Amino acid sequence: xxxxxxxxxxxxxxxxxxxxxxxxxxxxxxxxxxxxxxxxxxxxxxxxxxxxxxxxxxxxxxxxxxxxxxxxxxxxxxxxxxxxxxxxxxxxxxxxxxxxxxxxxxxxxxxxxxxxxxxxxxxxxxxxxxxxxxxxxxxxxxxxxxxxxxxxxxxxxxxxxxxxxxxxxxxxxxxxxxxxxxxxxxxxxxxxxxxxxxxxxxxxxxxxxxxxxxxxxxxxxxxxxxxxxxxxxxxxxxxxxxxxxxxxxxxxxxxxxxxxxxxxxxxxxxxxxxxxxxxxxxxxxxxxxxxxxxxxxxx
Amino acid sequence: xxxxxxxxxxxxxxxxxxxxxxxxxxxxxxxxxxxxxxxxxxxxxxxxxxxxxxxxxxxxxxxxxxxxxxxxxxxxxxxxxxxxxxxxxxxxxxxxxxxxxxxxxxxxxxxxxxxxxxxxxxxxxxxxxxxxxxxxxxxxxxxxxxxxxxxxxxxxxxxxxxxxxxxxxxxxxxxxxxxxxxxxxxxxxxxxxxxxxxxxxxxxxxxxxxxxxxxxxxxxxxxxxxxxxxxxxxxxxxxxxxxxxxxxxxxxxxxxxxxxxxxxxxxxxxxxxxxxxxxxxxxxxxxxxxxxxxxxxxxxxxxxxxxxxxxxxxxxxxxxxxxxxxxxxxxxxxxxxxxxxxxxxxxxxxxxxxxxxxxxxxxxxxxxxxxxxxxxxxxxxxxxxxxxxxxxxxxxxxxxxxxxxxxxxx
Numbered sequence: 106x107x108x109x110x111x112x113x114x115x116x117x118x119x120x121x122x123x124x125x126x127x128x129x130x131x132x133x134x135x136x137x138x139x140x141x142x143x144x145x146x147x148x149x150x151x152x153x154x155x156x157x158x159x160x161x162x163x164x165x166x167x168x169x170x171x172x173x174x175x176x177x178x179x180x181x182x183x184x185x186x187x188x189x190x191x192x193x194x195x196x197x198x199x200x201x202x203x204x205x206x207x208x209x210x211x212x213x214x215x216x217x218x219x220x221x222x223x224x225x226x227x228x229x230x231x232x233x234x235x236x237x238x239x240x241x242x243x244x245x246x247x248x249x250x251x252x253x254x255x256x257x258x259x260x261x262x263x264x265x266x267x268x269x270x271x272x273x274x275x276x277x278x279x280x281x282x283x284x285x286x287x288x289x290x291x292x293x294x295x296x297x298x299x300x301x302x303x304x305x306x307x308x309x310x311x312x313x314x315x316x317x318x319x320x321x322x323x324x325x326x327x328x329x330x331x332x333x334x335x336x337x338x339x340x341x342x343x344x345x346x347x348x349x350x351x352x353x354x355x356x357x358x359x360x361x362x363x364x365x366x367x368x369x370x371x372x373x374x375x376x377x378x379x380x381x382x383x384x385x386x387x388x389x390x391x392x393x394x395x396x397x398x399x400x401x402x403x404x
Numbered sequence: 405x406x407x408x409x410x411x412x413x414x415x416x417x418x419x420x421x422x423x424x425x426x427x428x429x430x431x432x433x434x435x436x437x438x439x440x441x442x443x444x445x446x447x448x449x450x451x452x453x454x455x456x457x458x459x460x461x462x463x464x465x466x467x468x469x470x471x472x473x474x475x476x477x478x479x480x481x482x483x484x485x486x487x488x489x490x491x492x493x494x495x496x497x498x499x500x501x502x503x504x505x506x507x508x509x510x511x512x513x514x515x516x517x518x519x520x521x522x523x524x525x526x527x528x529x530x531x532x533x534x535x536x537x538x539x540x541x542x543x544x545x546x547x548x549x550x551x552x553x554x555x556x557x558x559x560x561x562x563x564x565x566x567x568x569x570x571x572x573x574x575x576x577x578x579x580x581x582x583x584x585x586x587x588x589x590x591x592x593x594x595x596x597x598x599x600x601x602x603x604x605x606x607x608x609x610x611x612x613x614x615x616x617x618x619x620x621x622x623x624x625x626x627x628x629x630x631x632x633x634x635x636x637x638x639x640x641x642x643x644x645x646x647x648x649x650x651x652x653x654x655x656x657x658x659x660x661x662x663x664x665x666x667x668x669x670x671x672x673x674x675x676x677x678x679x680x681x682x683x684x685x686x687x688x689x690x691x692x693x694x695x696x697x698x699x700x701x702x703x704x705x706x707x708x709x710x711x712x713x714x715x716x717x718x719x720x721x722x723x724x725x726x727x728x729x730x731x732x733x734x735x736x737x738x739x740x741x742x743x744x745x746x747x748x749x750x751x752x753x754x755x756x757x758x759x760x761x762x763x764x765x766x767x768x769x770x771x772x773x774x775x776x777x778x779x780x781x782x783x784x785x786x787x788x789x790x791x792x793x794x795x796x797x798x799x800x801x802x803x804x805x806x807x808x809x810x811x812x813x814x
Contacts, residue, residue, distance in 0.1 A: 260647040349647035350796025367785035
């Protein structure tokens with residue numbers, strides 16, 4: 106009975122399965138296959154050319170003795186914490202602001218979302234110029250007569266990460282705003298009327314009623330922001346190229362530099378495996394609660 | 405991964421090669437010389453090759469590391485180009501070890517390379533007694549450039565000849581309100597500065613024993629500590645906006661007379677020439693700050709991927725002959741800003757700084773290999789990481805010595 110149903114199922118959907126085959130092949134060979142190949146290479150002594158030998162965890166040991174990698178990881182955590190929290194809160198406030206039925210809403214919406222349409226390279230170059238002490242805002246203000254004006258974040262090792270966070274927040278806040286705003290617009294107006302009758306202050310309505318209702322939008326925006334942190338490379342290259350010194354190095358740049366400029370495939374793949382595992386550790390609980398948590402709830 | 409890249413590379417070749425059908429002495433050359441002066445220089449090589457009856461198929465890839473990756477991926481994928489450009493370094497030693505390059509020993513022997521070429525260059529291109537690469541130019545990366553006007557404003561009559569005089573000049577520039585040292589705060593430029601300090605403070609012996617032999621005693625010697633201390637001392641003479649600046653913007657500071665000195669390779673000459681500045685009038689060049697300052701020999705070479713096809717091997721040999729011929733060498737290097745690889749060429753056509761370089765280079769005791777020729781790429785990368793951290797943080801001399809030690813000898 107079971108088998109015949111399966112056969113019928115396959116027969117009925119045969120064409121659909123055939124159509125899906127190329128996609129499945131691409132996923133298996135191009136994505137999972139290359140991923141497995143990278144992990145395999147991280148256990149070899151490969152330098153310029155891939156090698157078949159096996160050296161255990163040597164590359165990982167070397168990796169965690171490399172001060173530039175450790176700096177990259179620290180910067181990664183710093184950027185992740187500040188970028189995620191600022192970008193999220195700011196995007197949310199922008200969405201709430203627009204949701205107050207402001208005038209010229211379309212104009213604001215476009216203005217806030219516009220940065221997201223820029224590539225990271227353009228964003229990086231633009232902020233590099235703005236913050237460059239010779240060409241940017243500092244020089245302009247000094248030319249206007251404010252001779253003590255200092256804004257040199259990108260050339261100071263202690264502040265360069267703030268400059269990067271600033272540029273990424275500028276780039277990403279609009280996306281959060283758009284997603285949250287879409288969620289807010291989906292909220293039934295009757296709910297607002299009910300809370301108003303009950304005399305609940307607006308901030309409590311947002312904090313305890315609206316926010317929990319926006320859970321899918323919030324998760325989506327957090328996932329999108331997290332992805333952009335992990336793959337952050339072009340913005341840093343365009344804005345500081347990791348400098349001054351190694352003050353703004355990030356893991357993706359470490360991987361690219363070792364892969365292409367330094368002909369050090371083993372170390373680069375070890376670093377990318379560490380990143381892969383980190384990402385998996387972070388998203389595994391999210392995925393688990395999304396797929397299994399719901400099943401449990403509905404049962 | 406490599407399969408995918410190779411496919412891309414093949415597509416690129418098909419596009420680049422166009423309808424070029426296989427014929428005798430067709431040579432496809434991968435290189436990264438795409439800027440104005442560079443592409444003019446490489447067309448000298450292409451024209452000379454075509455004059456000799458060959459067909460030059462140009463595969464330019466922008467960016468050195470991208471071009472080298474493309475060449476290596478084509479080699480691994482089994483569809484190599486006829487020739488590919490690399491730096492005079494150890495970048496191609498691993499693919500020689502894997503047997504993926506053809507040797508060009510016949511041509512080299514016929515032209516007596518053992519005696520015509522400077523020893524460090526021979527060292528870099530000869531592996532296990534056979535020549536594997538054709539050098540085309542010599543770049544000296546550690547020239548000290550200065551602005552004549554800035555010197556005059558600071559009251560400096562004669563350019564410095566020792567490190568102490570150099571510091572005196574820097575102080576004088578500082579007092580005159582001129583940025584003493586124009587530096588682009590990027591890893592490789594900071595590294596050039598460090599190399600210049602090392603060759604001029606420590607001399608050739610320290611340079612080769614630290615970077616070449618990676619000798620523990622030399623790394624922990626007082627001489628090397630002095631190099632690090634001198635490097636740290638230079639921090640005070642750089643302006644605040646230095647981090648991230650491009651090298652040509654730093655050269656522009658000399659052209660505008662807003663900075664005094666810059667340490668940069670001989671390619672900086674191109675910038676001065678474009679700004680219509682004249683050597684000896686507007687700017688000057690120093691090869692070192694001591695009478696026996698080593699002349700570091702960097703540069704570019706072409707390598708020739710392995711093939712059994714006799715027609716292809718013939719094309720490769722003809723390329724080598726063409727590129728290293730004396731007349732081609734002079735014409736090419738004049739446009740490239742570098743100096744010819746052989747001492748038996750007519751120097752009349754070279755500018756003042758290049759002629760000075762040729763003269764110094766004729767003294768074998770001053771020839772020194774470039775750092776990239778003395779260590780693997782990944783080792784050199786870690787060394788540069790230490791240099792850039794040393795420049796941009798408050799690292800102590802002890803820590804720096806320790807970091808250099810572990811980067812070089814790990």
